Amino acid sequence: MPIGGSSPAVRSAQAERTAGAEVEQPGRHGTGRTSRRVPRGARAERLAPFVLVAPAVLIIVALRLWPLLLGVNFSFTGDGERNGTFVGFDNYAELLNDPLFRTALRNVGLLVILLPVAVAIPGLLATFIYLRVPGHRVFRGVYFFPAVLSPVIVGAIFNLMLGFDGPLNTALAQIGLGPIDWLGDPGIAMFTVVGVHIWATFGMALVVFLAGFSTLDAALLDAARMDGASLPQIIWHVIVPGLSRTIQFVFVTTMIGMLTSMFGLLYVMTSGGPEGSTYLPEFYVWIQQGQMNRPALASAASTVLFLIMLVVGILQVSVLRRAGRED
Template structure:
């Protein structure tokens, strides 16, 4: 036998109490993984506190205030009385009908910047110039836009003079109850589609150009390329633009309404946000205005979720 086989075996190193030595690296790994899990929460905490403090908590207070009374009953709980008054008001019902009209016109408001972004992405002649021209209205104040279009759409304004030269009778763009809401919405779309255009262009940056090359090799027309390549590839972008455009239509048209029609003629251009301002700012009924604000929030929530669901099902069918 060799000397190595006769030598006694060395005992395993013992820990402080005579047991096995603790696995130090595993403890450090567990501590590191715990820190990694907590790090995102720590980074998100300031933003969450701001959202809760400045958004969610005021929303809760507003909903609670909508169940109280106005005037002599200020602070008294009145249940759903404000909501009954709200839906019994012809002006608010007109505002709701106009919301339905906006939802119907929403695809057009999204398709316009989407098509223009497609043409710019495909580098039509002058695409760099068009990018700046299309975005320029987005930097203008709604008050300025409204004042400009008040002059253009006046009964004796340039647009009616142009139509007269073509043999078409003048249109009372802002004085006809059946036309005014379309005029205001059209001006709003013109003034704001530049932001949606930028979002679409950002979405095109993620588009796989090889798909467009394959469509061109297969001889696909432009409508076929848009339907079968561009739309499925930009589903997320389209969802985002749909929701933000809808929110803009429902909450950012006050300036145009105030300058162009002041809710007229005969209340035909009322929208919920304008109705809220009238109740709060002119009629001094803050509780009723809170009820209208809550109704507007629920409308945006339901319509937004419905739009996302429809777009997701459409994307699933395309896949």
């Protein structure tokens, strides 16, 4: 055996171990080609959510976002002799100078003020139904029934009831109150139409609240009752915090409905009158597009309506979230 060296057999064994380590090292450190290969099953699982969401995204882009962008672009063009030409912000300046559109914006502010009432009514009724007041099964069907009626039918019914010589004024006269011009007084007409809209549509919000109650922990209600909490305390300290996300959803959807779903009532009950006092941006858009043949100005009004709904919705969600964190 040579001095200071290894035998050929030992060197051969060491060389084999070194070669084996070099072969195994890439796999051990994850740098080999085999370790980088992703199994087909894992790759399919990663792509599955995108494949499932893709049809909905394409529909939203094709039927919502793209027409919205076209409408915004069209609002910067002219009408009549200037049809198709770029006019900048002329349409928006004309909107701000139009008394009818300013009235429509003031009415939007009125809707925002009345929004808590429109949400509180179905919320309280859903609470009573959840607490199983006597006859709650009958009330559930009765409260939802107006939601299936056409706004045209609802408007026609209330036109008869709220007429100057209608049943409501006749009943008021029996108790010594003078007749009220519910639909002909500019100071009252908008409140009347909003009240009818709330009556006709709160059934959907009621269903949403009842669905939210199904996620509420009943043990909290039982504990509150055992501690001697009154019904207002239970509603404010137990039910409202427990339904915070449901309340946020109802606030936003109710506001959108009040801004975009009152055309039928307005058309049948007041046609924007008296003196333009019941104009809303949605009704203004129809007047400019359908009667005045000014589609570019109507597009500008639609863009303003979209921005109003976006800002109001974001503000509502932020305020309600802040209130929920404080509770």
